[in-house]
Amino acid sequence: xxxxxxxxxxxxxxxxxxxxxxxxxxxxxxxxxxxxxxxxxxxxxxxxxxxxxxxxxxxxxxxxxxxxxxxxxxxxxxxxxxxxxxxxxxxxxxxxxxxxxxxxxxxxxxxxxxxxxxxxxxxxxxxxxxxxxxxxxxxxxxxxxxxxxxxxxxxxxxxxxxxxxxxxxxxxxxxxxxxxxxxxxxxxxxxxxxxxxxxxxxxxxxxxxxxxxxxxxxxxxxxxxxxxxxxxxxxxxxxxxxxxxxxxxxxxxxxxxxxxxxxxxxxxxxxxxxxxxxxxxxxxxxxxxxxxxxxxxxxxxxxxxxxxxxxxxxxxxxxxxxxxxxxxxxxxxxxxxxxxxxxxxxxxxxx
Numbered sequence: 001x002x003x004x005x006x007x008x009x010x011x012x013x014x015x016x017x018x019x020x021x022x023x024x025x026x027x028x029x030x031x032x033x034x035x036x037x038x039x040x041x042x043x044x045x046x047x048x049x050x051x052x053x054x055x056x057x058x059x060x061x062x063x064x065x066x067x068x069x070x071x072x073x074x075x076x077x078x079x080x081x082x083x084x085x086x087x088x089x090x091x092x093x094x095x096x097x098x099x100x101x102x103x104x105x106x107x108x109x110x111x112x113x114x115x116x117x118x119x120x121x122x123x124x125x126x127x128x129x130x131x132x133x134x135x136x137x138x139x140x141x142x143x144x145x146x147x148x149x150x151x152x153x154x155x156x157x158x159x160x161x162x163x164x165x166x167x168x169x170x171x172x173x174x175x176x177x178x179x180x181x182x183x184x185x186x187x188x189x190x191x192x193x194x195x196x197x198x199x200x201x202x203x204x205x206x207x208x209x210x211x212x213x214x215x216x217x218x219x220x221x222x223x224x225x226x227x228x229x230x231x232x233x234x235x236x237x238x239x240x241x242x243x244x245x246x247x248x249x250x251x252x253x254x255x256x257x258x259x260x261x262x263x264x265x266x267x268x269x270x271x272x273x274x275x276x277x278x279x280x281x282x283x284x285x286x287x288x289x290x291x292x293x294x295x296x297x298x299x300x301x302x303x304x305x306x307x308x309x310x311x312x313x314x315x316x317x318x319x320x321x322x323x324x325x326x327x328x329x330x331x332x333x334x335x336x337x338x339x340x341x342x343x344x345x346x347x348x349x350x351x
Contacts, residue, residue: 011035015043016052016072017347020097021200023056025067044070051076052096072096077346080125080141080180081339083187084108084117085297086161086213091124092332094339096346098197100332102128113164118177125178139346140181142338143174144190146214151231154184160214160238160249183342187334188234189225192218193344194329194337195293196225206291207283208327210334211276211298211306215257217283236279269302273309281313284322295327295334 014033018024024032030040047053054073058066074095083090087110093102104124109116121143129135149156154171171184185193192208201223208218215237219226227233237257238250245254246262256279263272280292292310299306303326310324327333 011039011043012047013347015040016047019047019053019070019072020347023069023071025059025061025069027061027067029070074099075101076137077139078137079139079339079342079346080128081190081335081337081342082121082124082141082143083190083334083338084143084145085187086146089117089120089124090331090335091121091128092335092339093128094336094343096343098194098336098340098343100329100336103332103335104128111161111163114168114170114173118170118173121174122177125180138180140183140342141174141178142190142340142342143170143182143184144187144334144338144341145170145184147186147188147216147235148232149184149186151185151189151227154182156184157232181342183338183345185227185338185341186216186218186232186234188216188218189227190218190335190337190341191295191327191333192220192225192293192337193341194333195327196220196223197337197340198329203291205287205289206293207280207287207289208293208295209276209280209299209310211260211294211296213297215260215276215296219287221287221289236283239279241275241279264298269305270309272298273302273305274313276306277309277311277313280310280324281315284314284320290322292322292324293327294324295329297331299326300330 015029018029018032026040030037052073053070055068056071057069059069060066074097077096079094081092087108089108090105092100094100104127129138146159156165156168156170159165171182174182188210191210195208196203204223206220210216217234217236238255240254241256241259242254246258247253248255248258260272260275294306314322329336
């Protein structure tokens with residue numbers, strides 16, 4: 001992973017992360033962080049000097065002098081996030097709170113190669129950081145790419161449907177072209193990061209099912225993104241659902257993704273959504289999760305059908321409730337999550 005030394009130390013990251021949740025006082029920061037009041041005071045002074053925090057009104061707490069409130073200056077720093085589909089590139093600009101401020105979208109040619117992609121990424125990034133002030137506040141770029149890939153080294157390995165991408169050091173290529181720090185992860189992982197940012201502690205054991213040109217999942221287990229030993233967990237679309245099923249682009253047969261895409265292509269929405277429902281039910285039984293978030297262009301085109309298809313296949317036991325929802329972040333969920341992944345580094349929060 002890129003070494004993103006944005007803050008002066010761990011304490012700064014802890015205080016800033018707490019301020020992201022809303023206006024707080026110095027006393028509250030000390031109580032919630034475990035830092036001494038003196039340490040909090042020094043950190044707050046540095047963050048105010050750096051323009052990351054600002055004093056914003058007061059709060060009366062019993063008898064005595066009102067306490068000064070501290071507020072995150074959300075637009076003091078910015079981050080870019082990119083989603084790479086097999087036919088489209090989407091880039092969003094977010095502030096420190098993770099709010100999407102701007103976006104740009106462009107088609108990608110069939111089976112695009114790394115130079116073509118990096119050039120198009122650079123073009124969209126340049127458009128979103130066009131003024132000097134915005135560029136000076138920019139922390140870097142997060143990229144959510146189709147897997148498989150290595151999140152730690154920034155290398156893309158054999159993504160299905162993209163023949164020109166064989167062990168491509170994408171993070172290094174992008175950093176060289178953009179002149180910015182870059183973090184790289186699977187699109188499903190950045191999408192679940194976005195949901196974790198949005199819902200906080202409410203979301204601890206969940207899967208995000210992304211149904212776009214492919215089908216994959218992002219897993220949040222005990223509040224952390226689960227990537228696996230080789231950071232390649234989540235290739236659930238390429239697990240076998242039908243032993244004598246149709247061939248898949250991955251080289252296997254009867255994969256969930258292949259079955260879903262064939263049903264969708266022939267207009268059988270009931271069959272397509274039922275396949276996703278069966279796959280999700282297996283995940284619920286395997287991982288004992290209590291939240292399922294559906295996302296991706298196929299889901300967003302028919303949200304009610306996918307909700308019904310998944311809910312109909314879930315266990316009916318009352319003591320195993322599972323919340324199923326559609327991401328409210330819409331088409332931006334992967335790109336916004338990629339920006340939030342980079343912001344997690346800024347805040348010193350593991351994801």
